[in-house]
Amino acid sequence: MRQFTAYTPTKIILGADAHRNVGAQVLEYGRKVLLVYGGQSLKSNGTYQDIVDSLEQSNLSFVELGGVQPNPKLSLVYQGIQLCRKEKIDFILAAGGGSVIDTAKAIAAGVCYEGDVWDFFVEGKAPKKMLPVGVILTIPAAGSEAGCASVITKEDTKEKRTLVNELAFPKFAILNPSLCFTLPKKQIAAGGTDIFAHVMERYFEPVGGNEFSDRLCEATMITVLELLPRVMNNPRDYDAWANLMWAGSIAHNGILGAGRQEDWASHNIEHELSAEYDIAHGAGLAIIIPAWMRYVYKKHPERFLQFAERVFGTKTSENTYLNSEAYKEEIIQTTIDGLEEFFRSLGQATRLSEAGIDDSRFDIMAKRATQKGSLGSFMKLETEDVLNIYRMAL
Template sequence: MQDFTFQNGTKIIFGKDQEQVVGQETVVYGKKVLLHFGGGSIKESGLYDRVVQSLQEQGVEIFELGGVKPNPRVSLVREGVTLCKENRIDLILAVGGGSVIDSAKAIAIGVNYDGDVWDFFTGNASVADCLPIGVVLTIPAAGSESSAGSVITNEEGAYKRAVGHETMRPKFAILNPVLTYTLPSYQTACGITDMMAHILERYFTNEKHVDLTDRLCEATLKTIINNAHTVLEEPTNYHARAEIMWAGTLAHNDLLNTGRIGDWGSHDIEHEISGIYDLAHGAGLAIIFPAWMKYVYKHDVNRFAQFANRVWDVEIDLNDLEKTALAGIKKTEEFFSSIGMPVTLKEANIDDEHFEEMARKGTERGPLGNFVKLQETDVYNIYQLAK
């Protein structure tokens, strides 16, 4: 086990109607807030009105910036940075899912920076501080509500890149499972895949003697798997929604990777797909993760066999661990397919036109992943496996 320091400063407020306290939580950080959101769904559902009322009751002055899209764009982030600077915003309140929260984080790190905010995502600038961020979560998926990272897409060049810093963790996050009742099935399934991928990136490690966090990862995966079809078939099942919502947060708040070094190659490989094709991140991960598994499983057959046994209840064949490992990979692929996710690039209407470009761009700052270091040729081969 690796040495580690773990601290997560995000205050989680979980349960029914908890969005009503957003004003009380916000005013702690100041009287001027940027309300950041996506499309019209929060207005149609009445959530927008409840949030605004709670803020106004606390005397908070509200500035708005909507229009966040999936795979959030740096152009809107730049607009938000300008808005915050001009109005001396005290806190950014993200009402939405991972895209809205990531966009809010990017705005927050750009406010006290004189250059272009994209510099942080290219490594040309380092995050020093971050405007406070609050969250009302509507889509359990990205775990951005208590993570230290943000992923943004630059329309110029179709680059999708990430940056992270401890100061980027939201100060508070309000999680009401009822707010997820009206999510479309596809969006729910994308979220399930995304949170599972966050756990898998941590699970496949070269670190030994990490049985506690192995078990935590496996338990969280099994909880998601056991509740996935329920939330798709019974969208208003509060208890199943609550299990999924909390699992999504735990999947990416860094508790599960204490003492271990995760991989993250699959995320980087997928970012090139959604950067060009604007595919939902969860859908892209459903395609790439099984392909990555097939490409690297021989590196540690024992770990893949353990995954198959503990997560998918595949009986271990001591005479043929490779058979057990492959059965676990197949179960993973079948599960993604069963919840309506594509598991091949063809299913997502993506051909091989940009394979070479994506492999080159993905590795231009060095090899991807930690479990197995992937060079440009390896990434290209994984795209081929995912066809």
């Protein structure tokens, strides 16, 4: 286990109708709010009005910024920064999923910075101050409600980059499972895949000696494997949603990665894919993850064998041929096939060609993904490696 410092300051509030008390939470930090959200679903399902009522009951004034899209855009961040400065905003409330939350965080950083907020995403600069951000989560997926990262896409250059800073932790996150009841199945599948991928990025690491967090990771992955089909079949299953929301927050708040050498190659490879083609992030991960696994497993096969046994229930220890390299290979390949089939059972594409993507931009995406150096820790990936993974995913 590596030395680490754990810091998870976000206040998590989980419960039915919890969002109807958001005004009281905001009052601890500000008086004038920027409400950031996505499309019309927030209004059509009544959540928007619940939020407005609570803010007004707490005598809070607010302005709003809607229109956040999946793979959130830098242009809207700029609009939000200008709006905050004009209206003298002192608190930002994000109502939505990861794209909305990441947009809110980027705005919060940009308002307090005299330069271009994009500097924080591409030049390694760290914000010295950010406006406080609160969250009403409407879909478990990105984990941004409890994490310190923001991922934004710059449209003209098709760069999808990440800001990571402790100031970006939301002050609070409200998780009401009832708000997930009307989600489209496509969003549910992509969101659950993202949660699973967040755990995998931490689980598949080369250091070892992390028995406790191994078990935490494994429990989280098993939870997603069991509950994601359950909410797909019964979207009003409150307890299943509650557990998925909690799992999504834990998956990305830093705890599961404590003491580990995290990988993040799959995410960075997928970021180029969704920046180029605007595919949903989770949908892209369903394609990239199996290809990445097939490309790297020989580097540390024992980690894949543990994954097979503890997460997929393969009884490796009962087989007398366990010491056979051929049998180990079979176990690993079967497990990867099983994960791919799980993604497919959720209605997701598991090949780029199935998503209508060809190989015409592979070279460009691979070079862009590695422009600052190799990717990953489980296995260091150079440009040619990334290109090969795209080819395997085709």
